[in-house]
Amino acid sequence: MSDYIVSARKYRPDSFETLIGQDNIVQTLKNSIKRGKLAHAYLFCGPRGVGKTTTARLFAKAINCANPTTDMDPCGKCESCKSFEEGRSYCIHELDAASNNGVDDIKNLMDQVQIPPQVGKYSVYIIDEVHMLSTAAFNAFLKTLEEPPAHAVFILATTEKHKILPTILSRCQTYDFNRINVPDIVRNLRMIATKENVSIDDESLHVIAQKADGAMRDALTIFDQTVAFCGTEVKYSEILKNLNVIDYEYSFSLVDAFLSGDYGTALEKFDEILSKGFNALHFVAALSLHLRDLMVAKNGGIDNLLELPESLKTRYREQADRCPTAFLFDALTITTQCEAGYKMAVNPRLHIEYSLMKLSFLMKGPSNAYIAPAAVTVKAAAAASEVPAKAESAAAASEALAKAASEPESASPVQALAVTISETPSPRHRKRVYKSGASLSLNAIKEESKEKVTSSAIKEDDDMPDDDAVVEAWKEMPEYCAKQPRLSSTLQNAEFSITEKDGCKILTFNVDNVAQQTWIRERQLHALEGYLQKKIGSTKIHLDVDVKMTEQKEMAPYTDEEKAKALMKENEEVGSLIKDFGLETK
Secondary structure, eight states: OOOOOOHHHHTOOOSGGGOOSOHHHHHHHHHHHHTTOOOSEEEEEOSTTSSHHHHHHHHHHHHHOSSOOTTOOOOSOSHHHHHHHTTOOSSEEEEETTTOOSHHHHHHHHHHHTSOOSSSSOEEEEEETGGGSOHHHHHHHHHHHHSOOTTEEEEEEESOGGGSOHHHHTTSEEEEOOOOOHHHHHHHHHHHHHHTTOBOOHHHHHHHHHHHTTOHHHHHHHHHHHHHHHTTBOOHHHHHHHHTOOOHHHHHHHHHHHHHTOHHHHHHHHHHHHHTTOOHHHHHHHHHHHHHHHHHHHSGGGGGGOOSOHHHHHHHHHHHHTSOHHHHHHHHHHHHHHHHHHTTOSSHHHHHHHHHHHHHTTTTTTTGGGOOOHHHHHHHHHHHHTSOTTOSSSHHHHHHHHHHHHSSSOSSTTTTOOEEEEOOOOTTOOEEEEOTTOOOOHHHHHHHHHHHHHHHTSOSSOOOOOHHHHHHHHHTHHHHTTTSHHHHHHHHHOOEEEEEETTEEEEEEEESSHHHHHHIIIIIHHHHHHHHHHHHTOSSEEEEEEEOOOOOOOOOOOSHHHHHHHHHHHOHHHHHHHHHHTOOOO
16 A cells, blocks of 8 residues: 555645734644633634644644644643643544534533543644534523533634524634735745655746645645645646646737737637637636736735736736836726626637627727728728719719729728719608718619619609508518518518508507517618619608507406405495495405
């Protein structure tokens, strides 16, 4: 059988001096031992792996040690210390509340408390995971915990303080253990690596420390796992592979891509990370943390907030100097919003890629991508001058703009062009205006041209159509909208009415809600009306859309009181009877 012992057990602190990251608690306990002011019950609470049970054992050994040191550490040589280390102590007892959480277990403990210690001054009872005790067990424990024998000391340890009854908390001195910071974990791991003859660099130790999340036991477990994977020569690249951690290099290169506006590189890096099996959400979290560290590094006065080795701190300062503060702030806003919306996204990958593209355009500003060069603007303006002032259709405008687009200088003449096209006069004298910066394409102008030709084919001095012709044309409207199934279904099922106003027929159809009404009125009504006029061959027919009025149904009585009132309303004699006899209707 192998004699190998895991580092978490082999290097477990055996004195207050070797206890890491809990200096204030250690000092308080030492002072209470020196002054002989020991409480009868202590509660040690805090995250896992920070030393709660270890501190309880050291404290129990120290108060029973026959020859403690000047720092109140147990000597390790007296009978009490030896018996505890050999597992045969009769004055220090440990109880696992996770597996002994019933009333009978606590009653057995209470019977044992009455027996005085054979060696040492105190009988110490360490109850680990005390929050696992049942409510009945807690209640059985209350009286003894409040007034134990003089020789009894209870030390309760838990990771979930909120699950303990307030009546228990009020009977204990409570000590809150903190997470161990990264420098302390790195220092302890460096000492252990030296003793174990393991060669490992500071960057690798920082990765292990950050992965442990403030728990020394977790850090030692990860260290053992790393040594088992890499051997005594631990390399940074192997650490990243073994622990499935995203390399700092990805974050540095991504920020460089954002600064240069190279969204292609950013997307490629993200694809490379996914191909290596990393979690996409962890990638976004790592990028957010990197941006946070850049913000910290940019302010030289708060370098202590960077839990990084010096070599990495230098790189962070160098990149932070190239990043405007506004860029870092906006970038951090985008990544945190990406994290928040990730789980709700239908396409998570696209959700992250869109955020990467937004980050890549931050340095360009909101308008740089849309400003056309001066030469293009002049060329487009010249093309606009060729458009007839009163064109019978938009065909001339389409040809002029197409000619400007074919020139090598004008990459996107339409975006820089302000064109006002006056349509052929109609009963409504409509005018469509295209403003600078609007998203206008040549295809849109060609479609407009088709509409003009259609409109010009309709007589303006025609007679007002009769209702039967309007109804027949309306019945064909769903087929015209077949490419838009929802609109087609809405028109097919819509109720409509025909009225006359100002010498024109107005067909008003109803929809279910205001949202439908707004959408149809803003995006569809003009095209639908044009089709109807073409079908009938008259401009004296117009469309309108309204919201269908729903009937408000009276709610049926539900409670006994409502039913009684309804009965009294329908029958006056019942009301009189209830009033005469003083009956309740509730």
